[in-house]
Amino acid sequence: MSGRKGMMHYKMEIKQEAVRLVEEERMTYAAVADRLNIRKAARIKAWVWMHRREGELSFHKPIGRPMQTESEEREVERWRTSLDTSKRNICGTSSKPPLRMQSNLLMNTFTFTTMNGYN
Numbered sequence: 001m002s003g004r005k006g007m008m009h010y011k012m013e014i015k016q017e018a019v020r021l022v023e024e025e026r027m028t029y030a031a032v033a034d035r036l037n038i039r040k041a042a043r044i045k046a047w048v049w050m051h052r053r054e055g056e057l058s059f060h061k062p063i064g065r066p067m068q069t070e071s072e073e074r075e076v077e078r079w080r081t082s083l084d085t086s087k088r089n090i091c092g093t094s095s096k097p098p099l100r101m102q103s104n105l106l107m108n109t110f111t112f113t114t115m116n117g118y119n
Helices: 012-023 029-036 041-060 068-092 098-117
Strands: none
Touching: 012 029, 012 041, 029 041
């Protein structure tokens, strides 16, 4: 069992037998599910549909997320570094205040000087 709770991965032989029973024996999806101990008949329907669309190759697809290439890993690391820098700037841990705080300070200074006649 893998993936979400209750999710099953069935062997290629089970999938092939299920498709054969539906197409050659003309059994219903529910009957095939009962016979092969498959939880949901909709899964068999999906296998039959994939088999009709892609043929025998539909059962040989890799399961799961593909491995990241080295360039993708470098790009992810670059984004993480950029995010860490942004977090430091927002939290005020860098030597210079964030741009938003600089603009607020300038606006407050301008307002104070014009209202008090220092212009």
